[in-house]
Amino acid sequence: MRLRADLHTHTVASGHAFSTVGEIAGAAAARGLELVAITDHGPAVPGGAHLWHFWNSRTIPTVLDGVRVLRGCEANPVPDTDNGLDIPDEVLQALDFVAVGLHPGCGFDARDRVRNTEALVRAIENPLVDMVTHPGNEEDFPVDLDRVVSAAVAHGVIVELNNFSFDERSGRHATCAREREFAEAARDAGAFIAVDSDAHIHTLVGEVSAALAVAEEIGFPEERIVNRDAATVLDFLRERRERALPPEAR
16 A cells, blocks of 8 residues: 555754755655645644744645645643643644644653543544544553543544654654554554654655554554545545635645
């Protein structure tokens, strides 16, 4: 199977990534992708993007180099905001795609499985959230697998299968088996997944070979892999959300 969309990429605005929106879109086009989501880190991550970055992302064209671009974020659960995230709902509402994941420095570094699970489930229950990222990070952010997957099924939220979790350069590599367990649980529970790059540089956009191999090995149903192409992504988002996606630029 060849995937033609990548729902998890980062630009220089994330603080520890190295490419621009234009470079991300250009790399996506070169790889034959039809759609890419720009999901910069929320402001709670050290060096993460300011809220104005997400407000102003509406100025990013919806198509660059022939690739449909979703203006999105990777928000962080935090302990001290009204919605439990570092980006308020009124900003999330304006975005095309909302991912959420646990990250260092955001208030959940104590490896408390119960507290982490509660925070992630609360995020999944937010109707503006579309995907939970790299849930298999057992070393840093252990969570209750069954509760997270069950919540994702109940609320139609994507469970990500993150390619960089299988990369030896990744801090999550030591627990990549847990990422696979999440995919297996998602398969059995009827959840949707996306197989994403988590690219922090344009050369890794669309690089999902390790995670895609896992999806194929475990027999994950293709029809529940959301990012097969642009149409499957956009159909999924239109089906589950009240807020409208912007029309494709002509």
